[in-house]
Amino acid sequence: MGLDPGGITLTDDFFHLAEGVQFRNLPQEVEARWNLVETAWGLDMARNLLDIEYDLEGGQLYVPRRDTSRVDVTSCRDALNGYQKGKCFYCFIDISIESGNDDLADVDHFLPHVLKDGREIRNLDGVWNLVLACQTCNRSKLARVPHVQYLERLNVRNNYLISSHHPLRETLIRQTGNTDADRHSFLNGSYQVAVNTLIHTWGPAEEFGTTF
Structure with missing residues (x-):
């Protein structure tokens, strides 16, 4: 589907987005990204000085x-979800x-x-150490350290958010x-x-197939 030359073209890939599980998470993710940027503006701070906890x-x-007070920004789930595409960090289930x-x-x-x-x-408690996990993985993991191969997955995730100029960069x-x-x-x-x-x-x- 297309508009006049120079306008917006909607491809089949766009419509396929609405068919995926991740589509239901999209509004929250967009809102979370905007809240991060808007908070920096509201506090009159450059984004590189915005320290998120x-x-x-x-x-x-x-x-x-x-002054020891705090400004709530957004749900942690909403902010972290985009990279994981609606999948558990460990097993890739929806x-x-x-x-x-x-x-x-x-x-x-x-x-x-x-x-x-x-x-x-x-x-x-920093963003670098936070991931989204399904309830089964999180509650079986408890206070154990993920196998070393998941450390590289975390490193790739953090570097991706940095290179993509995500608001958490x-x-x-x-x-x-x-x-x-x-x-x-x-x-x-660490x-x-x-x-x-x-x-x-x-x-x-x-694991249910590598997604990221």
């Missing part, structure tokens, strides 16, 4: 302020970011949150490093601390 209890990404759905995704700390007590790994750079080498070193070092501390590693019982 995660509230475990409320499930929200927020910006801490100097997930949803709509509250009330049976397949609602859990926000998982890739390196378990329990490590926060040791204070050896920087900013475990600058936050990820601030949390993990300016260069690919810096980020790789940060993740490997992973080694996690394995040395928790010992046990984990992987899903089954």
